[in-house]
Amino acid sequence: MLTSLPMKFLLFLCTLLILGVSVQSQNVKILEKSTSLPIAGAVIYNASKVRSTMSDIDGVANLSQFSSDDILFVEHLLYQIGSFKTSDMVDAIIYLKPKIEGLDEVVLSASKFQQSKRDIPQKIINITAKSIAFSNPQTSADLLESSGNVFIQKSQMGGGSPMIRGLSTNRLLITVDGVRMNNAIFRGGNLQNVISIDPFTIHNTEVTLGAGSVVYGSDALGGVMSFYTQTPQLSYSDSLYFRGNAVARYATANKEKTGHLDLNFGLEQWAFFTSISYTDFNDLRMGSHGPLDYIRPEYIRTLDGIDQLVVNDNPLLQVPTAYDQINLLQKVRYEPKEDWTFDLGLYYTTTSDYSRYDRLIRYKGNQLRSAEWNYGPQQWFMGNVQVTKLSSNSNLYDKIQATMAYQNFQESRMDRDFNKPKRNIREEAVDAISANLDLEKQLGARTELFYGLEYIYNEVTSSGTEEDINTGTTNGTVSRYPNGSDWQSVALYSSLKFKPNPKFVFQTGIRYNHVVLNADFTENNKYLNLPYSNTNINTGAFTGTAGVNWNPNQTITLKFNASSAFRAPNIDDIGKVFDSEPGAVVVPNDDLKPEYAYGLELGLKLNFENCVILDMATYYTYLDNTLVRRDFTLNGNSEIMYDDEMSTVQAIQNAAESRIFGFEVGLMVNFTEALKLKSDYNIIGGREEDDFGNSTSLRHAAPQFGATHVIWQKNKWQLDAFANYNSELSNNQLAPSEKEKGYMYALDEHGNPYAPSWYTLNFRTQYQFNQAVSLTASLENITDQRYKTYSSGIAAPGRNLILSLKYTL
Missing domain, CATH: 2.60.40.1120 (Carboxypeptidase-like, regulatory domain)
Known part of the structure; x- marks a missing residue:
């Protein structure tokens, strides 16, 4: 009996082997x-x-x-x-073989459902997981910058604020898996929230250039950045499907040390995707060739409670800029039937405390102004559930998708002047709930309808504290936002696509959005003595879009799109209290209206037999009732005491109108199947005119910028030699608010701040050893240029070697 067991086991293994061979065959x-x-x-x-x-x-x-x-x-x-x-x-x-260009790519951002990219009358930039892995970005801000059409501003290393077509921050919308990240305290100043999105988890990123208010509502004036994370993969069989990726990366300019691991477990109906990433950044080194105005000759260090001015041993090292970050993602997919899908996503990211570097390089007289100016941990949590149902017999829809999400945002600010014991601490949190119902219906062979509902609720908590670092005692002070305030939005939208023939597509849409805001200033009135204790906004807006896409032949593609968009004031606009600059303080203003954008876009693509492809677009945007920061009075006073300093009173006001115009051109030359040239260039202009007829440059209109790549790809090798470049903005071209930040800019021959032109030469390669192992190496800023991207307080990395090793299980 015992001797027969090995024989039976051997027969069993042989049977499995035969079956395996049969299945494999x-x-x-x-x-x-x-x-x-x-x-x-x-x-x-x-x-x-x-x-x-x-x-x-x-x-x-x-x-x-x-x-x-x-x-x-x-x-x-x-x-x-x-x-x-x-x-x-x-x-x-x-x-x-890959297609030469991605005209047949499927995009989601235009309607929240799959559409062919060639049917969309707007320009949409698609960044795939494959290109993300090759460009090897340290943050999602760097990921966007690699597109060639998004300009990134940075105030510190833990940051990255996108600019698109002359608009930025709360006039651009960020979505993650269809859920809007913008919340009630997204500000008009530079934002860092995009770094909370882990590049390692991104399956696809779509950047819609131009307004997207019909589908996404408030804030989508200049563009929509849609991030789609990896979807858990099912096995669709009785056997377990498993896949995993491990990545290790090191960069020399900031001594980055990054580790990433993701695992996918798939069953017949259930699938699980787990991801964790950890990054540790040291202080950032700038380049050695460029303006001396950017170097860091000294900094303040606090030992035993005493502030000391320290000579920087390496003036190219930007001290302090170090921080670390962790990103976690858990996704679950359940497909009980072919026509039903349930998705759960849990997202969490947090940073360490990190310095706001541009505030630490300000001088007051001959000495540095601040001993410390830190952001506390930037934390973001989201849980979302999405249910998708397909139907072939419903009169209302062919596809319906319900998305419900909860998000929690936490951030804080801590600052203290040199040799002063008082530390100011302000902490904020936002709880955001959203619910979306999106439907798609084929009305006929030529007509498709998209429509939906949306509800959003944001609640803001905010506190202010003064702490004596010597005694440890604390006292309450004015908070950044009115504590307990809320912001709500409800909307209904509809979009229609009509395609009478394969060469012509017409799309139009309309949306009604109603916004209600309530802010209670009772707590802050202990310190501000405002002439009101609460305020509210109750307003609605219609927005619309209409566009055509015409492909008369294989060579020519014409696009035209007209749109209107809006942004309703949020808690940041109506209730913020903060020091906008040395000697100035922004106070609440209860008399605000929405701002409206009206835009036109014309695009032309010329495709000469897939050998030379020229893609051009020009656009014009008129922004009415522009919300801008201007001088103000509080109880008849133009100055008040704020954080122990007499400060000019300012407030956000509907005090201007803006005109933005630009031209974008992209060129692709396919010399051979392996060798190609890719180039993008952006020209942006804009003027802002106040109620008194004074015209100034637009703050977020970036200088002319572009990138040119020569790419060779064959078998297991991929090589990319590329240049990034940026034109100059003279002092006369700077917006007034930028001229006041001389500490961030280089000085011209007259001693006035300006943004010099710059360029970098770079080389990147990737080698796929086998299906399991790949190595990516980049040498950026080869000539070690010292430069700052426009409006940035921190200088960009100097010569930087990045090595990344990926192993697929």
């Missing part, structure tokens, strides 16, 4: 020709299209349903169609 693997990476989602079907199958995340598809004499077709939106005999495909690897 029915499989085919779909790979990208240039990189040998697996292609997920490739559809394989026979000539009659009666039978079909799809490749999984490893590029594997099962062919058991096809007969041996079938002619099979392999199709994927991003690759050229291949055709093969079943007998040739069994136990084979099929290589697909």
